Every structure is written in C-alpha cells, then in structure tokens.
Amino acid sequence: MYGNVKLPSKLCSFGLTFMGTNEMHIIFPFSAVLKKLQRLRVERGEDDPGMQEEEGGISQVGLTAIAVGCRELENIAAYVSDITNGALESIGTFCKNLHDFRLVLLDRQETITDLPLDNGARALLRGCTKLRRFALYLRPGGLSDVGLGYIGQHSGTIQYMLLGNVGQTDGGLISFAAGCRNLRKLELRSCCFSERALALAIRQMPSLRYVWVQGYRASQTGRDLMLMARPFWNIEFTPPSTETAGRLMEDGEPCVDRQAQVLAYYSLSGKRSDYPQSVVPLYPA
Incomplete structure (x- = not known):
C-alpha cells in the first residue's frame, strides 16, 4: 500500500499518527538525513482501540540512538515503554542544545530495566545546561529521595517542571525545593508527600508563581496548606474522596488520594468566583 510513497528532500516537518509495523519502512529512506533534527515527539499509541495488537514502543535503545545521532535536538517529548539511567546519561552527554525535555514512562511492561533513575536524571540535568522545561512522569520507585534532591x-535554569510518581518521603521533597531557586511553575502528580511538606517546600521556592498538585496525602480540611499563605497568593483545595478519607497506610500515614488537589497561584485580583463546587478556596479569606 505504501510502496510508492516518496518524501521531499527538503522536508522541514514530519508527523505520522497511528504508525505500526506496516508503516515504519516509510521513514527509513529519509531517516539518514535527519542528523539536524531539532524537535522530536513520540506519543503513546495504545489508547487507540485499533492499535491494541501492534507491538513495539520506544525504549532506552531508541532514545540512546536518537541522542547520539541527533545532537542538535532542542525539544524531546516521548512516551517510553522502558528506560535506563544510561539512556538519560546519553542525552546529557550529546544533546547540549536541549531546552525542553519531557518523558513519560508507560505502565504496559511489568518490569523496567533500571530503576531508580537517580543517576540518569542527574547526568541529564548536569549536561543539558540550557533546559527551561523539564517533565519526568514515572511509576512508583522510579526516582528516590536522592534523585529528587x-x-x-x-x-538552576529550569522555569517549568512536571514530576509524577517521584520521591519516597517528605524529606526528598524538602531537599528538592531547597535547590529550585528559579522555578516559576511546578506540577506534581501522584506523589507520596504530606500536606505540610508541600506547604513548607513551596515556601522555599522564592520564584514560584504557580503550583498544581494532584494526588498526595491530603487532609480533609487542607489546614496545613495555610503554612504557605502570602500576599496575593490564592490557594484552592480539592478535598480527598470519601472512599479514602481516614484510611491509613501501614506506617500510620494517610493514603495518597489521587483526587485530592491543590492549586496555588499569584493574582492581583484576589479570590476568583468561578471555581467549581468541589473546590474550597482557603486563601485569601
């Protein structure tokens, strides 16, 4: 079906959707002239019902090859089926122009080759000194407190960051916050941190203008969030679900509730009036 497909020699932008085994050969003749690739985005495919029988997915093998071969990359966004510290280290070694890096680790494989990704994350950040945006969405155990630190x-150069399923304890979050002096926007997903630790960490980040936390160890009232109250700072709290309210983990701490949310941001207009009924505005009063 695709035997006669020809790509122009001066192609500047190229996108393929729902690509499977039968379509991969389309890009092989053209891939050799992509050593000047600047932007790469690989979306997940298994959300489409028609792709359930397709095999494959991007892993540390492909990510390493891209880093070595495409050294002018400025933007990488990839959903990966497997990842290693070595792959992240390769990106830090070869992709010196990178200013936007986003990686999501899918949960389709039971076993991941190399976790936690502490050393890989450190090597990537130390090597890619031009980064402004950084997203790392993993699975539980993907990054320890050491890696979060x-x-x-x-x-130092990152202004926007999204982290999911990272860290082990509140101490890891406090250690992370101590170094984020220039961070302006932070999003956290499905993390084990307590409400008090979140508030204390946010107070340590002086440049922060916006924070959204979705899924954490929340109280029913959000009382500890008031520790981060400051002038012109709006705090909006979505309480945990009734199903997890009062439930404790083995260590006696509240369970992580994926529905609990915190949204905090600077505003000169004061408290907004269009928030949904599920949201409780805490500050300003």
Missing part, C-alpha cells in the same frame, strides 16, 4: 540541585 539531584533534580533540585541541578535545575
């Missing part, structure tokens, strides 16, 4: 320590 590395991210804070080496994120």
